[in-house]
Amino acid sequence: MNSDLGAAAVAEVERLTAARTLMRDGDTLALTRLETEGPWIGIARSKLKRRLGGRRLEIWRVGYEDASGGLVESRLVVLAIHERERSPERLALRESLALSERLAEPVAESIATPVARAFQASEIRAFQASELRAFQASEIQAVIDSAMVEWRDAVARAVASFASARLARETAIAASAAPVRSAPIQTGLFDRREEHAHAALEEGRRSVSEALAERKASAQRAAALVATAPKLLLVIAGAGRT
């Protein structure tokens, strides 16, 4: 195949190796719970708190769903929000995107490990989850959207390419299996086996034809993308500051 594919495969090995290095037992279960329950808030102190420098880190997910509601593509966006200036215009977006790119690197470890060390039960009480609502503004979505234009284009191209290949084959299969007019049969006076066999054959043809139509419709649905609203998943903030 072409060399593009070879280069993409090499890059993919690097990405997957990094992902595997990062993952530990129980991580998938934690993610399942997170997606079920809502945003999780972590409290930073000491080293991590100093590193955050008065900002709050939010991890959002931007995604596309197909017409069936299945998540087709998604991307994480990390925002660093200055705690004292809550207006969306003051989002340190440039810095946030840089963090996002670095997150897949060992930086993720440097964020996560100090969190584990710094976390203490006493500090959890000081943080009021209800205050987060103030930041769920539509402006945040606008900022995220403007930053994800390139990614959205890439998704549209990738999904269109995958879906069109699938749809072309489904269409060709449906056309090649177009219903053929069955030969007339002479029904027996007493022996009706021929008639039963004919009916079974017709039923089989009909069910295959329906299944082919459904598969084609499913391929069409997969090609229709719907952008979902950004979803806040994780927040990490300095202890004692809301």
Place this chain on the structure above:
Amino acid sequence: MLVEKITTDPAEAPPVTRGAIVRMRRAQWRVVDIRPFDGCAIVTLAGLAPPHAGLERRVLTPFDTIEPIERTRRARIVKAGAWTRACRALVAGDTPPASLRSAARARIDLLAHQLEPALAIVRGLGCRVLLADEVGLGKTIQAGLIASELRERGAIDRLLVLAPAGLREQWVAELHGRFAIEATLVDAHSLRRIASTLPIDLNPWTTLSAAVASIDYVKRPEVLPLAARCLWDLIVVDEAHASAADSDRRAAVHALCARASYVLLLTATPHNGDERAFESLCAIGSIGDERDDPLLVFRRTRHDAGLAARRRVHALRVRSSPDEQRVHRALARYSQAVRAERGDACLALAVLHKRALSSAWALAESIDRRLAMLAAPAGADAGEQLTLPMFDVNGDFTPEDDAPAWPEGVGLADADRERRLLGPIAGAARAAAARESKVAALNRLLRRIGESVVVFTEYRDTLQHLRALLQRPSIALHGGLTREERACALNAFIHRPGSVLLATDAAGEGLNLHHSCRTVINLELPWNPMRLEQRIGRVDRIGQAHTVHAFHLIADGAGELRILRRLRERIDAAKAAIGAPDPLGIVEVAIDEL
């Protein structure tokens, strides 16, 4: 039908949607996906609590009852450990467009060449793929990656793997162990068991989301219509070269593949030097012309994959005994007589010469059967009978290594004269069979090697004769073994270092023996170069830690050197067409004398 949500009981419970928390079989799950399936819905669930925590299950509603659990989504403060775990999972799962989503979870070593076919599929380059990599580069893994990736994307629900009977368990185990795909091994017994639990008019194939069956079982006239009535989204045809030529096998495979959304053809030996057979292979599952329905061909060598070849091929010349020379002379006289009378029997006579080169015993067996036919009273039905699958209802056996029927068109009009010519061949062959020079050479070679070895031969009767004469205890693997016997034989070979496995081509195809062995000995040269590559490929695979040695035993003065030259020509033709590997001399060919 669009299934966005399923309703459990409209009067009592709210509908179940993606992302909802539900109770199923007394455990809590999160709904990952809901898809239509034959008037029902397949619901993919992720387990939330032990013992199902982190596991994924697919269930069919309304056959499984799913009850939604009310839960509101709101922010909450969590402990550091949980936050860290979720953060790691999010970052690790962040996937750029047109990348692979399932490969990180697959239990495989990440090798770039193995990701290419899956990337080609997700980039929409085509829906039919011919994976024709050199033997041992991981075609099963590449197929599994494609299957799991397409499943992850919701593009397939039903997967069918068509494989030689002996590889079915291997496929089921690989799909389960590496990709968490629960496939069902389908044979007559399992299909009967499934059917017994279903309403009488329900096709048991439709209840299987992933099935592994033998091509020879599926092609049967009583099986194929039901299998074909079920629309498969992805069909994997393993050892696809076996379905290349015009045959009922090819017709069955094509009938199924022509309705599949995705088709994967797997073979390490797609080209045997015959261009028509190669074209026939490439057309499996094709609809329309090449532009509308392209076939993506992946043909990588060890060199392409960055894995240096570490194979040494040795051609060992074996001096024929006087008895064997007598056999070949007598056979030449008989062939000359047949050609003089029938002219066009060259190809048919080749079968007898193949038998002679395999072993004197094999030839004696064939000649004895012919003499018995000639001795039968005139008018008696001496012809071959059709074999009914009565003793092989599950399609376990592989008949390709059976002794071939007496070739049609070989014989003389004067039966007495034919008997006079065949008698000396049978006598000399029986005498030669007692002390076969190749067996003696093999015994000497095995003494020198002193480690686990696989010895290949084409015919089952040669294998059984060889087993009786061999000085080292050996394990037999041939097409006449049941699934259990075969598993037992392989287990014995793998767990007993220093053992000798005697295998026929038919039984050895597709096996992974590279962790137990590095040496292959070919008792005779197969006439098809693909078979030679298949044999060596059992031990020359990714993961082989040692240099692989392949020994070809070549009978001197028996015409086997001519076969070697002919093989060389066919390999060159295949090399020119698709860059086929050279099983005769990848690293070195040393002609020694034993």
